[in-house]
Amino acid sequence: MKRPTIADIARRAGVSKGAVSYALNGQPGVSDATRRRIMAIADEIGFSPSSAARALSGANARAVGLALCRPARTLGIEPFFMELISGVEAELSARSYALTLQVVADPDAEIAVYRRWWGERRVDGVLLCDLRTDDRRVPVLEQLQLPAVVIGGPDGTGTLPGVWSDEAAALAETVEYLAALGHRRVARVGGLPELQHTRARTDAFHAVAARLGLDPADTVTVPSDYTGEDGARATRRLLSAARRPTAVIYDNDVMAIAGLSVAQEMGLAVPGDLSVVAWDDSPLCRLVRPPLTALSRDIPAYGGRAARLLLDAVAGARAAGVQTPAGHLTPRGSTAPPRTP
Secondary structure, three states, X not given: OOOOOHHHHHHHHOOOHHHHHHHHOOOOOOOHHHHHHHHHHHXXXXXXXXXXXHHHHOOOOOEEEEEEOOOHHHHOOOHHHHHXXXXXXXXXXXXXXXXXXXXXXXXXXXXXXXXXXXXXXXXXXXXXXXXXXXXXXXXXHHHXXXXXEEEOOOOOOOOXXXXXXXXXXXXXXXXXXXXXXXXXXXXXXXXXXXXXXXXXXXXXXXXXXXXXXXXXXXXXXXXXXXXXXXXXXXXXXXXXXXXXXXXXXXXXXXXXXXXXXXXXXXXXXXXXXXXXXXXXXXXXXXXXXXXXEEEEOOHHHHHHHHHHHHHHHHOOOOOOOEEOOOOEEEOOOOOOOOOOO
């Protein structure tokens, strides 16, 4: 799919290329109605006059893009994305590349950002996060032929290369560990249900619970939005049940810390009455009391690997997907055998 030109705008607007140039540059020579029509068409097809010189020269932008469909307020408190971005930045800065970061409200807005970046040559490639089931962003990026690397997979990435780890293996290790401690009622506070990695973890959770002979009624998953507030609400709901769990696995550290606080607020001892496990270890997990058992992985290295793969694709190399080491369990003071009734 070729990048839009002034000729494309002129053809769609039914005017000369000179009229388009006047309109885009704010010069007299066209009516207000024609100017508005030309500007609307330029916006629709992703053309920007500020990028014209770069487009003609064929120069690279020396930047890659990352659009995140998350509330901006959560990014500052969620260690995963900060560590991921630190790994990406370390790799990019070593090659004199910049990172263009934009927070968007929904997938439609994210797709619009990709089209604008592509049309304006703002970036040479993009990193795609939070892969969804039947993700509409993948075919759009394939159509644009904008170099892209998916942080996630391996399924659902189309022809785009991805960087991923084995979510199912990490989840199975955690449930097996809790079962070995004697836990039979294990709950999980999961992430957004539409995300592919959430589905992979949920499927693995129920599969390993069934293999270990745990009662399905005692192994439930409650969805959340990764925030501490939602994690706290999910924890209160679980701990208020008639058969409350003796262990809870959280899909990120922020929710796990909120869950720890709720348990203590409700008069439950951790780990005597409730064991707590956090996904994606961070310094926060080691600062609370008791320190949290967590699934650890090298997130900055994960981001750096994705950045290297993207820069290879930008350079024209045929990039292949890469599997990184799965998270491994680091037991700490928040897990123990359940208290005998």
